[in-house]
Structure formats: structure tokens, C-alpha cells
Amino acid sequence: MNPTRRHFLSGAAAWMSAPACIAGQRSIKTISLFHTTDLHGHILPSKTYDGIGDVGGLARCATQIRKWRKECPDHLLFDVGDIYQGTIAGYQTEGKVMIDSFNKMGYDGWVLGNHEFDWGLDIVESAIRRSEMPVITGNVTVEEKKAGEIEDGAFTKLAPWIVKEVGGVRIGFVGLTTPGIPYWSRPELLKGFSVFDPIESLRESVKELGAEKVDAIVVLGHMGWKRADDFANPIQEMLKQVSGIDIYIGGHSHQDRPAWYWSNVLCTQANYYGINCGRVDLSFDLESRKLVKRNAWTVLMDDRFTLDPVIVESTKTIVENAEERRQTVIGEVSEKISARGKSSPFWQLICTAFMKTAEKQKIIAEGVFHGTFGNPGVDPGVKTIEDAWQWIPYENWLVHARITGAQIRVIMAESKEDRYSDRNLFGLDPADLQSDKRYGILFNSYDSQSGGRRLMMLRTILAEPASETRLIPVNTRESVIDFFADNYEVK
Numbered sequence: 001m002n003p004t005r006r007h008f009l010s011g012a013a014a015w016m017s018a019p020a021c022i023a024g025q026r027s028i029k030t031i032s033l034f035h036t037t038d039l040h041g042h043i044l045p046s047k048t049y050d051g052i053g054d055v056g057g058l059a060r061c062a063t064q065i066r067k068w069r070k071e072c073p074d075h076l077l078f079d080v081g082d083i084y085q086g087t088i089a090g091y092q093t094e095g096k097v098m099i100d101s102f103n104k105m106g107y108d109g110w111v112l113g114n115h116e117f118d119w120g121l122d123i124v125e126s127a128i129r130r131s132e133m134p135v136i137t138g139n140v141t142v143e144e145k146k147a148g149e150i151e152d153g154a155f156t157k158l159a160p161w162i163v164k165e166v167g168g169v170r171i172g173f174v175g176l177t178t179p180g181i182p183y184w185s186r187p188e189l190l191k192g193f194s195v196f197d198p199i200e201s202l203r204e205s206v207k208e209l210g211a212e213k214v215d216a217i218v219v220l221g222h223m224g225w226k227r228a229d230d231f232a233n234p235i236q237e238m239l240k241q242v243s244g245i246d247i248y249i250g251g252h253s254h255q256d257r258p259a260w261y262w263s264n265v266l267c268t269q270a271n272y273y274g275i276n277c278g279r280v281d282l283s284f285d286l287e288s289r290k291l292v293k294r295n296a297w298t299v300l301m302d303d304r305f306t307l308d309p310v311i312v313e314s315t316k317t318i319v320e321n322a323e324e325r326r327q328t329v330i331g332e333v334s335e336k337i338s339a340r341g342k343s344s345p346f347w348q349l350i351c352t353a354f355m356k357t358a359e360k361q362k363i364i365a366e367g368v369f370h371g372t373f374g375n376p377g378v379d380p381g382v383k384t385i386e387d388a389w390q391w392i393p394y395e396n397w398l399v400h401a402r403i404t405g406a407q408i409r410v411i412m413a414e415s416k417e418d419r420y421s422d423r424n425l426f427g428l429d430p431a432d433l434q435s436d437k438r439y440g441i442l443f444n445s446y447d448s449q450s451g452g453r454r455l456m457m458l459r460t461i462l463a464e465p466a467s468e469t470r471l472i473p474v475n476t477r478e479s480v481i482d483f484f485a486d487n488y489e490v491k
Contacts, residue, residue, distance in 0.1 A: 027287050029167045032072040033218065033280040034065050037080035037251030038272035040115065041090025041098060043315050044307070046273045049254075056275035058098070059315075060301040062105055062308035064277045074167030077106065078136075080251035081113025081177060081222035084127070085395065086273075088385070089315070089322035094119065095127050097318045101311055103132045109162060111175045112137040113222045113252065114184055118395045121191045129154035134162050136175025136220060139201035143192040161205045163212050169284050172209035174202060174245075176221040178252055180232030183453050186397065186445045188471040198223065198234065202242045216246045216282055216291050224253025225260070225269050231453055239263040246291055247280055259296040268296035276300055326386045331484035334491050339377040342424040347372050349490065350391070350476070351426035353483035354398060354442050357474050360482075363400050367427035368442045369411060374422075383490075388481050396444035398472040398479060399462070403441055405433030407461045414457045421454070423447070438466075444476050 039058055047053040069075055079102065084095030095116075102110065112135060116124050128135050138147050138160025145151070147158035161174045176198040182190070202219065209217055223233040233253055239245060240263045248267040250257070256271035258278075270278030276298040283293035339346035351368040358365035375391055403411075409430060415423045428439065443462070446452075448469065450459040462469040474482075484490060 027285055028283055028292070029074065029169055029286050030072070030281050030283045031167055031169055031171065032068060032075040033247070033249070033282070034068055034075060034077045035080060035220075035249050035268075035270055035278040035280070036061050036078075036274060037222075037249075037270050037278075038082045038113070038254055039079070039084075039098065039274050040082055040086025040272065041084050041095075042087055042273040043089060043097065043101065043311065043319060045301075046275075048275060054303055056271075056273040056301050057307075058101055058274050059307040059311040060305040061274045061277040062101075062311045063305045064299060064301065065105065066308060068279065074169075076108045076164055076166060076171075078108055078173070078220055078249070079110040080220050080249055081111040082115045082251065083110065083113065085115040085118045086393075087322065088325050088389065089318050091395070092322055092325065093318055094123050096130060097315055099127050099130045101315065103130075104310060104314055107133050108164060109134045109136045109173065109175070109220070111135070111220050111222050111251070112140065112177045114178050114181045117181065117185045117189055117193070120189045121193055124193075125154045128157050131157070134159050136160070136162055136173055137177050138174060138205050139176050139179070139196050139198045141194050141196065144194075160201060161209055163209070163214055168286065169216070169282075169289075170212070170214045171282070172205075172212060172214035172217045174205040174209070174217065174219045176201060176219065176223065178223050178232045179234070180452065183231070183450045183459075184446055186399065186449060186471050189397075189445070199238050199241055202238060202245075206242055206244045210244070215284060215289050217244055218247040218249065218280075219245055220249050222251045224250040225255045225257040225267070226253060235267070236262055239265045239267075247282070247294065247296070249278065249280065256298055258298045266294045266296055268298070270298045274301055326384065326389075328385045330383055330385060330388060330481050331488045331490055332382050333378050333380050334489060335380050337378040337490075339372050339375045342422050344372065344377075344422075346375055346377050346391075347422070347424065348426065349378075349483075350480055353480045354476065355427065356483055356486070357398060357479040358400065358440075358442060358472070361472055361474070363440070363472065365400060365427075365440045365442050367408075367425055367439060369408075369415075369423060369425055369447070370442070370444060371421055371423040374420075383484065385481065388477050388484075392477040392480060394446070395475045395477065396446045397475050399443045399445050399448040399469060400472055401441055401443065401448070401462050401467045401469040402438040403461055403467050404436055404438055406435040408433055408439065408441065411455070411458045411461065414455055418454050442472075445471060 084090040250269040254272040
């Protein structure tokens, strides 16, 4: 049997038989770790990617966490990143609604995720300043200073690791974020913030925790389960190279993986949107101070769980305002707008919207290079803000660059190598492009940074000074909403 498969099965069996807190044994102390990840601003129940509704949300997780706390007095609570981006409530409050909810719930720490940076570094700084708990993320620098060495501003609260003593046991927690951030976020949004190799950071943190005489080491990583490592989720190589780790609690890849083993590390990950809430139990022999048992599992947050009254009440006004915003009418579609094909009517609609935005910003744009995010198209009828969030789910910003016809052809050829891409050039005929002439082209910020390393030539071209690349302070969803508002009826 494949050893990785065998370890996954043994881990699954462990959580299925996991007890509640072990009590009545003088020499054993069990510490419970509760965790959430990739909430993406979801306070109330939502639906899965498969369309299963009425699941998840922080308010349901809070109910489960409250119950666990009553059962297990020796406990800690963490979140593993991507906290506030993804809902209108998160967007309208610039993430404050989620940080405030964490404060009310008494989280013991959280990790920076990549989507924390979607609205720029100022919002990240504000979230950290507002947080009453540590922000544990080691493999980052601000103005070339590492977490834990920053002397001014909110980022002094960044810590590569913390030690928590609970129930007489000392546990070290290391925080890491995905190294993929520079391939998704523009320099204008990151400013002086950068990310470095998580393996290097982890090795250094584990060494420092050794001097702290901790009884166990837990890694909280905004990197998640994959069958094989990729540039954004190198956890297999990380756990292989760095020894001394007992638990890895993951995020980012939006997977429910209750328990698996890698390099003798028990790993776990609690899905996305609060659809699952996670728990790890660590049992210690207090005489020898040794960790003698590890269990990990997740619980589906379905309608068995009521909404926590504290979270519901404290977020009520914000949620109601977001609901009103969600239902705001932006226009009407008279007939179905298909998204099939690389030059679909839906693609033409959003590219036209971007061109109109550039015109309002007095920016000369002759073309757009963009895709449709795999959108199924737009049905006839009245359209609302909620529809716009379905069409464009991420806060990608518009980016303008002046590039040559030859460079445009290189970019298009590169995109064709990605079989899942429907990106295409709008507004210009590739056959008519003059190789040495520069054209004003619009992109989204994600693609301009390589689209997750799928468009590395595009990234290189836009980084050239001659391209005069700049970020336009309008996100792509706002551009489409503005287009509907100007025209109301769209065909």
C-alpha cells in the first residue's frame, strides 16, 4: 500500500474514534485546538461549490466552538487566513466585521492569507491594528524587516511564532502564509510587503521554539492539501525538510481534509466559508511532558447548529446593510448573454465595461486582454449587485500598460497554452497589430502578476519600464456595475 495513503487512513480512523476531553487520569492532560480557515467574510450560512445550501458561516462555527469550550476547559482557537474578502459585508466594512467577530469570540491568533491583500496594504494594516490577538505569520517582511523585527506601526504585532501555556502545557505555534502572493497581487497593493520561502522561516522558528522548552509545535499554514505540491502549497516538501513538528493545520486550498499524515506530522484542514469547523486534541503525559496522542477531525456546519446569538446580534446592522446592497438593482438584461467561446457576448460585455472605465479615467486604451472566469452567462431579467458578485467574484483591479504588437502576440500565445483559459484580445485584430507599435491594453491585476504563474511572460513584459504599467483605482466588478448603471438595459 502507498505509505501516504496508509497514513491518511490511519489519521481518518483516529479522528473517527476521537474522544471528548480525557478526564479522570492524573497523568494525562488533553489540550484542544479549534480552528477555522478561508471564511472569506461569511458570517451566515452559504452554499458549497456544488450548490448545497444552508451550510457554514462563522455564526454556526461559533456555536460549535462555544459547545466545545464547555466540554474542554483547556483549549485554544485560531484562524488560518483569508478572513474577510468574499462577501458584501466584508467588503463594505473593509474586513472590520470579521476582525471584530474574532475579538468577541476570543480567538488566540490568526494567520495572514493571500486575499487579505486584495484591497491593499492599508486595509491589512488596519485589520492587524484592530485585532486584539496576535497575527502569526513568519515568512513575510515589511520594508525588508522580518516579522518580529518590525519596530514601527501596526506590523509590530506580526509574530513568526508564539508560545501559549494552557493546562500546564507549553505549545509553540508557528504561522506561515502562501508564497504565491507575489504571483497574484500587484506591487502597488503590497507596497513594502513581501513574502519569502516558508521552509526557511519554519526552520528558523522551530529552532527558536526549541530554546523556549515547548512540549509540542503546531504549524498554522495558509497553504493547503494538494495531491502534489505546487508553488503556492509546498507543504509536503516543507514537512519533509523541517523536523520537530507535531501538527500542521492548513488552509488556502478550500479542502475538507479531517486528518492525514505527512512525514509523521498529523495534518488537518477545515474546508472554506466555515462549512466545516476543525478540532485537534493533543494528549500529554504530564510526568514525562511527552505528547502521547494526537487526534484531528472536522465537523460539518449544517442545520444541526443554530446561529450563535452573540455573533448574530453584533453583526446584525452590517448584515442587514449588506443584504440591502445585495438586492440593489443595477439594470436589466433583455435576452440571454452567452459566455460560450473565447469571443462570447458576455466577454464582450465585460471588456466593453472596462474600456468605458478607462475612458472615464481619461486613459487611452485600445484593447483589453481578459477572460470570463468560467462564467455560465447571464439570463434575461432584472440584475442586482449580487449578480455582479457572481459574475466577478474577486476584487481584481484594472491595470493599464503600453505594450508592442509583438508582445501582445507573445501574451496571446502563452495564454493558449493554458487549456482552461478563455482569455482573448478585445478591441484589436491580432492580424493588424504592428510589431513595433505600442498599444494601450487593459488587464486585471491578477493576470498582470502572472495569473498564478500561468502567464509568466505577461508578468515579465509588464514589469519592463517601457510598458509604463500602472494600476487603475477601480476594481473590475465596480467597472461592470458602473456600465450597467450607465446603460440600465443591456442586450
